[in-house]
Amino acid sequence: MLSWMIxxxxxxxxxxxxxxxxxxxxQKYFPVSLFTSGLALIMCSLSFRYRFWMVSGSIFKRLVNDLTFVFGPFFAGTLWIFHLTFGKFWRYAGVNAMMNVVLSFLLNPLFQRYNVYKFVNFNAAYLFLTYMGYALVLYPYQLLIRDRKEKA
Incomplete structure (x- = not known):
């Protein structure tokens, strides 16, 4: 019950x-946030095959769990981070690093303790590196979007 409340x-x-x-x-950052959600969905799909993490219960519960993270904190977080930092790469990288440390090393153990999910073939360092990799892909993607809009 607590995991559902979380x-x-x-x-x-x-x-x-x-x-x-x-x-x-x-309007400006929706495309990059949607792209982030797509990357996270790919990761969730891979987690089925490679058992990165498990969610106790049915496939429906796992799907709800994954979609909650993808279209909740990752979608909204991407919007906020880009709104507050875009145009200043080092600030963007620093804020992403801080948020990823909080997720990977502070919140992740709590989520596992309260049975939101359990890592199987994954760990906090992999989670941190994966999301930092996403951040390094997303910034040039947003630059590309901005440049295309300026040319139009």
């Missing part, structure tokens, strides 16, 4: 935060 809380907090998000920034 999932719901992550989703609700993420979407409530977007009420305060500027509409113009949403």
């Amino acid at each position: 999932r719901l809380g992550l989703l609700v907090i993420s979407f409530v935060s977007l009420w305060f998000y500027p509409a113009k920034a949403l």
